[in-house]
Amino acid sequence: MEDIRFVPNNHGAILSLNKHRKRLLYTINLICIIAIVPFAILSLIHSYIWLGVCLLAFVATLVINTICVIQRGREYFHHVIVMSFLIAALTLAVHHRGVGAVFWVFPVVATSIFVLPMRAALFFSVTLTASVSILMFMEMTHTVAIRASLSLVITIAINYVVVNIIQELQQKLRRSSEEDPLTGLSNRRQLDNEIMAVLDTYTRDGHSAVILLIDIDRFKTINDSFGHDVGDRIIQSVANAIKDNTRKSDAVFRLGGDEFLVLLNGIDWSEGSVIAETIRSKIEKLSEPEAFPVSASIGASVVYDGADKSAWIKQADAAMYQAKINGRNCVHIYQDT
Numbered sequence: 538m539e540d541i542r543f544v545p546n547n548h549g550a551i552l553s554l555n556k557h558r559k560r561l562l563y564t565i566n567l568i569c570i571i572a573i574v575p576f577a578i579l580s581l582i583h584s585y586i587w588l589g590v591c592l593l594a595f596v597a598t599l600v601i602n603t604i605c606v607i608q609r610g611r612e613y614f615h616h617v618i619v620m621s622f623l624i625a626a627l628t629l630a631v632h633h634r635g636v637g638a639v640f641w642v643f644p645v646v647a648t649s650i651f652v653l654p655m656r657a658a659l660f661f662s663v664t665l666t667a668s669v670s671i672l673m674f675m676e677m678t679h680t681v682a683i684r685a686s687l688s689l690v691i692t693i694a695i696n697y698v699v700v701n702i703i704q705e706l707q708q709k710l711r712r713s714s715e716e717d718p719l720t721g722l723s724n725r726r727q728l729d730n731e732i733m734a735v736l737d738t739y740t741r742d743g744h745s746a747v748i749l750l751i752d753i754d755r756f757k758t759i760n761d762s763f764g765h766d767v768g769d770r771i772i773q774s775v776a777n778a779i780k781d782n783t784r785k786s787d788a789v790f791r792l793g794g795d796e797f798l799v800l801l802n803g804i805d806w807s808e809g810s811v812i813a814e815t816i817r818s819k820i821e822k823l824s825e826p827e828a829f830p831v832s833a834s835i836g837a838s839v840v841y842d843g844a845d846k847s848a849w850i851k852q853a854d855a856a857m858y859q860a861k862i863n864g865r866n867c868v869h870i871y872q873d874t
């Protein structure tokens with residue numbers, strides 16, 4: 538499940554819009570134009586000038602923001618400005634039209650949490666509820682004011698609990714779709730994006746990078762001789778050995794079975810071969826606690842002009858295959874022959 542709220546960056550701008558987010562924005566805009574614009578015009582006709590002005594200002598700023606977000610990935614008006622028009626309009630509507638206007642507050646409060654950052658939505662919902670409630674206590678019977686205010690508070694509370702649960706589930710789902718459960722390493726799904734980013738950096742800035750393809754030697758024999766549980770433990774130990782000997786800026790993936798891929802960023806072939814050798818020797822050292830031989834064959838391939846993702850991985854794979862042919866438990870660096 539995807540996060541359906543818009544993610545603001547440090548400047549409060551709205552980032553990456555996927556098609557679900559766009560759909561939500563279009564729907565909100567359409568509803569606002571169909572429902573609010575006629576109401577604003579009616580308000581102006583009935584001489585509720587400020588109410589009409591605030592409603593039109595809200596719709597205008599919302600539509601402009603939507604266009605800017607879709608075209609440039611950034612809001613034009615900060616959402617505080619857009620929401621201020623809405624708070625003012627709804628408070629004026631309750632003042633002019635009485636309790637009937639309070640019904641409009643419920644969908645607005647419920648929707649805010651899906652379109653605003655969590656804190657902003659909470660601030661907006663509380664401010665709107667407070668201003669409408671104060672007005673109701675001043676202008677209506679206390680029974681009506683208490684009932685309406687209480688149901689608004691309950692709506693806000695339930696919304697926040699539900700959205701928090703959705704976010705937690707969403708994070709779990711994202712983790713499980715991107716992470717290998719046995720080792721906690723990223724799985725193949727993440728690989729494409731990471732490699733594309735490294736290739737972009739190489740093309741743009743000339744930063745070198747190296748792929749290491751690591752395959753545990755005779756892993757089938759380990760499984761057959763000592764069982765799958767021991768095999769799993771070896772996979773975890775190898776994963777830890779790789780993680781412990783790479784930097785945070787490198788990316789480590791379990792491709793499946795007993796095969797791992799390491800993406801070494803900003804590293805040339807000589808540094809890459811040193812890291813590969815360190816990893817190989819750390820994996821070999823796992824033999825001591827296990828009391829049976831553990832080793833891995835490693836193929837290395839350095840990024841090259843015109844490299845594409847699958848050709849680059851194929852080179853590392855060919856190098857790893859050569860390391861197996863060379864007797865396993867060794868590093869082989871791909872060379873164009």
Ligand SMILES: Nc1nc2c(ncn2[C@@H]2O[C@H](COP(=O)(O)OP(=O)(O)OP(=O)(O)O)[C@@H](O)[C@H]2O)c(=O)[nH]1
Nearest residue numbers: 752753754755756757758760765768769793794795
């Ligand atoms: N324990 C365990 N075994 C797995 C897992 N995934 C795949 N395998 C086993 O890993 C073994 C992979 O063996 P291969 O890489 O084909 O061959 P190998 O025995 O390692 O031989 P070489 O690669 O030629 O050195 C197979 O027996 C798979 O059943 C896993 O998650 N856990």
